[in-house]
Amino acid sequence: MVCALAAAVCFGTATVLQAIAARAAAATGPGGDVALLWRALRQWRYLAGLALDGLGFVFQVLALRSVPIYAVGAALAASLAVTAVVAARLLKVRLSRVEWAAVGVVCAGLALLGLASGAEGDESGPGWLRWALLGAVAGVLLLGAAAGRLPERGRALALGLGSGLGFGVVEVAVRLVDGLTPVALLTDPAVYALLLGGGAAFLLLTSALQRGSVTTATAGLVLGETVAPALIGVVWLGDRTRPGLGWLAIAGFAVAVAGALALSRFGEAPVEERAGTAGPP
Template identity: 75%
Template structure:
């Protein structure tokens, strides 16, 4: 659980550092790619990338130790980290309701920490790896298909797709037992991890560039928590401590609800803080 929380802290802090780097660069008329390259010259942006990498390592360690539902809820809490860091470093004013949502997330994670057992010891059905690869492929094709939808609905669909892609990564990590080249080449979960992660990033980036940040992030939180948690419990043997199943369900629901209340911080706040608006983050946020 410490690794899961460490991952959330890394992802949330990385978002704010990358947003600070983006704010320090003149947008210019030459598009997002040039903006990315200019921001990448700043130490804050590079520090954010380093935190992203460290957060992913923490995420992998957590997924190998505790149930997927606990890791998913902890990763969703990175929005609370982003909110608190944005209030401190970017001058964003959090309302009382948003501070309350931060407290709700922390309370839900505390309940999960008490109730969570060890990770499941089952490998799931043989077809699970191929099913993950299929879901990753669907997410990859989702962008062009969602382009015809109205703006808010498009953002929600792409955000949900991104959440499913990140969920594929969470489950795939559990299905990879050996890092030997031959074993990885023969394991469909390894391909699902790569395709799912890339597809999720592309879907979320598209959603945040072309639609509502709040709608995209809320849908992403749902996609990356509920589906993987269900797979972990039904097929991989994830369980709670004896007699504490109700507490785990409560903690999971509370933590996810708090994250949804903070959905506008799925993309780090920038620009005019006093207006409470959200400006684009360089990376598109919402890792994991």
């Protein structure tokens, strides 16, 4: 659980550092996406953010190999709370009382999950599950293609949900990877599902943040990357809670996800102009 929380801190902090670097790159002159990205890569904050993303992924993998998927998914959704707090500090983004309360709600939900979570399930799941993950990746890509024909709000929700499902594939695939030898990695469908699911998720998330409402897209992302993987972990991978604390785990999961949804506007790196749009205090 410590690794899951460390991953959330890394991802949430990386978002803000990359926001600062991207804003500085945009201020140095005009240019297209490639030019802006090149200037951002010359900013130490952007590189630090990328390093934190990499470190966060390592923590995520360690967490997924140690605790139930439902606990890790809720903790990763909590990275929005980290982004909100760090943005309030470094970017001077003004948080409303409701948003500060949401940060507290996320922390409370994670505390309940930490108390109730059992050990990682020791079941490998049915043999078809690995191939089903590859099918899920294809479904994610089809969902992304179909989302382009929807109106803005529906498009953002569909793309965000598809991105969340892609990240959910990554969470489940990490648990299904058995051997680390070259032959085992090359012949394991879960490895390909992990790589393709992550790539599809980043592609759809980028499109969602560029072409629709950040809040709506992030809400879909949070739901997609938490609910379905948690159910798979419980039903097929043997994830359980501590004896008699199943109700507490369900409550903690629901509370943490609800708090993350309340902070969904922080799914995209916040900018300074948003400081006055946080709502009434």
